[in-house]
Amino acid sequence: QGTNLLITVRDSSDNTTIPQATVFVNGANFAITNNNGQATLTHAGTEDQLIRVAMSGYDNWEKTVAKNVTNLYANLTRKTLTLKVNLVDSDTLEPVSLAKVNISAVNITEGKFTDAAGAAIFSVKANYYYTIDIAATNYQPQSTMVNIGTENKDVTYQLLSSQRFSVIVKDNDTQQPVSGAVVKIDGTQAGTTDSRGILSTPISRGKTYVFEITAPGYGVVSETRAITDADAIYIVEISKAAIGAFVYVFDERKAPLNGADVYFNGSLTGTTNEYGRSNFPSLISGVYLVEVRKSGFVPVSRTIVVSGQPEDHTFDLPFENAALSVFVQDRDQKNVPNATVLINGQNKGITDDRGQLVTRVKFNTPLNITVSKGGYASATVTEEVVQGNATASVNVILDKNLDLGLFMIIGAGIIVIILIFVAIRKIGGRKHRHVLRRDEI
Known part of the structure; x- marks a missing residue:
């Protein structure tokens, strides 16, 4: 008949069971303890069993168990580790010697003074939480807790001077630290805050x-405070001071634009007056995305920086484009295809089979439209597309050029006829005079 051996693994300090402990039987890995810290071994009952238990943070436990034993308690002892406490001055980071360091845990209390290197070394048990109390002359007392775990522990603490006082400056809106803030105490400058705002x-x-x-960029904060022995930190929240800015808006011709809407970070903040100006006196220091919009103009946006003092920021809005249809005909009101169209000297293309060309032009801009084609005299008209007329049109009439070749032929024919006529007259005159002379004889 076999034997069932129930193995229970416990912590020797408080008899709590230990799950996940490894159980070895006769040198072989046998089992892992369950949540109750137990494992069951079934054997023939003919021989004694060598039981060994291992667990992180504990010394190994080993025992030879008689063959007929059915219950076994393996009480593990926590490993002894080293805790080194280092103390330094928080301002100079120099070691603090002769400081009293007390450590305590369950049923454990021990105290030591730091040496010349500012260190105190203790023997501690693994997997324990220890409370550390520190006291040193001319320094503020300090108390903390440390988890030893399963390895030696090395900790460092910065001690604050008993006269040390910290001023922490934060931005009232963002709660972010404000570096470079000047702190005066009773009118004497004590220094400036670091990158942490301290x-x-x-x-x-x-x-x-x-x-x-x-x-x-911030308003001045002044406050009277009584500093007691319990005070170590003074937190000050400062608000940014209003600086303001001016925005000027013009069109492409540098004419002021009245009624242009000005947006700061996406919010409508103001509108320009008849001088193209808008004032924003409540702006605080910072970076802003400014966009300017007005009907008939292309919106313009850019980032501006507000700091120090109010500054002028100028925005030039380009005119929006409109569709302009150019219709070209001759005097007989026939469409003229393939005519070249120039607008303000720029070639915009040629007319289609219907004598039409559609192009984009800017609002409120004088346009010189010149149309030319072989066989026709060039024609120029002036046009201006006003704001709100998105589909304007203009008609251009071309006059046909005279056919010089035909004109020359006709002219030559006329000259020939005249010459013939003159010749006939001359010949006719001579014959008449000759007859008269014969009659006289």
């Missing part, structure tokens, strides 16, 4: 001080 300075407790904080 200025640390020694200050005597039990007194009342006037704090003044200034920063570029």
Whole structure:
């Protein structure tokens, strides 16, 4: 008949069961303990069994169990590890010696002084939470907790001077630290905040001080505060000061645009007056995306930076385009295809079979439209497409050129006829005079 051996693995300090412990039987990996910290071994019952238990953070446990034993408790002892506590001055980062360091855990209390290197070394148990209490002359006391885990632990703590006082400056809107803020205490500059928005300075407790904080782009904050022994931090929230900006809007011809809408970061903020100007006095320092819109013009946007003092920002709006149809005919009102169309000197193309060319032109811009084609005299008209007329049209009439070849032939024929007529007259005159002379004889 076989034997069932129930193995229970426990922590020797408090007898709590340990799950996930590895059980070896006669040198072979046998099982992992369940959530109750147990594993069951069934064997023939003819021989004693060598049981070994291993668990991270504990010393190995080993025992030879008699062949007829049915219950076994393996009480594991936590490993002894090293905890090294290092203390440094928070301002200078130099070691703090002769500071009293006390550590405590369940049924454990121990205290030591730091050495010349600012260190105190303790023997501790694995998988324990220890409370660390620190006391040092001229420094603020400190208390913390550390989890030892399964390996040696090395921790460092910065001690604050008992006279040390920190001013933390934040942006009131974003809660982000404000670096470079100037802190004055009773009218004397104590320093400027670092990248974390912090200025640390020694200050005597039990007194009342006037704090003044200034920063570029922010309003001045002044406050009277009584500093007690319990005060270590003063948090100041400062708001950005209104700087303002002016926006000027013109068209392509540098004429001021009245009624142009100005958007800051997507929100309609103002409209220009008859001088093309809009004032925004409440703007605080920062970066803004400004867009200017007006009907009949192409919107323009760009980023501006507001800082220091109000500045002028100019926007030039191009005219919007309109469709312009150019119709070309002759005097007989017949369409003229393949005629070349120039607008303000730029070739826009040729007319189609219907004598039409459609092109894009800008609103409110004088247009000189010149049309030319072989066999016709060039013609020029002036047009201007006003805002709101998105589909304008213009008619151009071409006069046909005279046929010089035909004109020359006709002219030559006339000259020949005249010459013949003159010759006939001359011949006729001679014959008449000769007859008269014979009659006289």
